Amino acid sequence: MITIGTDCSGIEAPIEALKQLGVPFEHKWACEIDQFARQSILANYNPEIMYTDITKRDHSQLPDVDVYVCGFPCQSFSLMGKKGGTRDPRSNIMRHCIEVIKTKLPAVFILENVKNFKYVEKGKPYTSLINNLMTILDLQGERVYNVYPDIYNTKHYGIPQNRERLYIIGIRFDIHTDVFTKPIPTTCKPLDDFIVDKTVYKLSNSCKNIVRKLKLIDYQKGYIFPNSNYVNPLENVSPTLSTRCDLFFHTSYNRYLTTTECLLLQGFPITFNQAVSKTQLYKQIGNSMSVNVLKVIFEEVIRCTTLSFV
Structure with missing residues (x-):
């Protein structure tokens, strides 16, 4: 059984993905600032702890988890949003995501944002994020993660929605048995x-x-x-x-x-x-991750790690 925590939880696409895969899990925490999204979460899932603001908690007190997932706010970076970039206060949440990973060192993390995040401000926030994730160190001063960023489209994995999103997958070296490979596209249903x-x-x-x-x-x-x-x-x-x-x-x-x-x-x-x-x-x-994309990511994580999903 795995343990999982989510921030910017939305309506908990990662939890739904694990349920559909039949993976036993303990949902250690969710965190969602929107009260109506929290209502949807609690009507469908059962996190042990519900936080309301990632910026107002002590990350060191979070429960340990095997998997950490966060879809930090995309409005600052979306082509259809106001594109405030790192000047938007919501972009501060990204820094808290990094701090959670540095503090708890989950075996696997998955971060998600819009495709345009790679290009806003000439790619500087994206490059900084990847560098920060790749240089996270353990107590011995050793690098912790292999990091695999890529663009995934919902329509390439069975569901006919043209939705391109950036997913950043981090896998700890000590559980890594093979290179993480982006899943091959599958036939899309009508x-x-x-x-x-x-x-x-x-x-x-x-x-x-x-x-x-x-x-x-x-x-x-x-x-x-x-x-x-x-x-x-x-x-x-x-x-x-x-x-x-x-x-x-x-x-x-x-x-x-x-x-x-x-x-x-x-x-x-x-x-x-x-x-x-x-x-x-x-x-x-509209704000959610696609469950089908998370399912193929989780399946590949299962294949290339020693993390027990049974």
């Missing part, structure tokens, strides 16, 4: 497999105006588009789900995606307990 309500609705006047603005070449194909201002539709693949995925419109069914469909497109099960308002849940889904 988008229609993720549509729960197959009713074709009458196109409302407001939606007709949106479609007219978009001037889609072939409206009847399976497009999903986010709104009338930003569109780059891919046939039968969802665009990146955002915090406003309540506005993601499916042209085959003349309606917006439901919360259940958005959860499925992030790899969560249809049984996920939707314990908050739809507005809050759409936001949480």
Whole structure:
């Protein structure tokens, strides 16, 4: 059995990934500043401790864990956000992530952010983060981790959502038995497999105006588009789900995606307990990691380490 702690926990995609893999685990802690996200966590999972602010705790008092996962805030670095970079106070959370790793030295860590984090401020924050992680030392002054950063796309691992995210995987030398290799892409399931309500609705006047603005070449194909201002539709693949995925419109069914469909497109099960308002849940889904991506990362970690996942 492994132990796991998560920061910036969101709706706990890492915990859901372990559950779907059938891996026995103890969820030692979660940490989430958003009260509605905490409601979703507690309605679906059972962390032993729930912290509310990573910046206001003594990291040395955290329980020891085998696996540490943190999706530090992406709004500072996202192309669709304000791009405040390291000037944004939220970027300070990244430094706390590093301190947690330095203090607790988990066997494995996984950090996640938007792809653009690699390039903001000419790549300086990204380079600094990788250097910090690669130069973490143990009590004997020896380097602790091999670090494997790479871009993963949700659509390459079975789920039709075009979502590119940076994942940084760190593996402690003492449990490493083989090089971590980025998982090979797998066949993507059809988008229609993720549509729960197959009713074709009458196109409302407001939606007709949106479609007219978009001037889609072939409206009847399976497009999903986010709104009338930003569109780059891919046939039968969802665009990146955002915090406003309540506005993601499916042209085959003349309606917006439901919360259940958005959860499925992030790899969560249809049984996920939707314990908050739809507005809050759409936001949480858009901020989440993709469960299917975490599953293939965990599987590769199992393959190349001595960490016991049974």
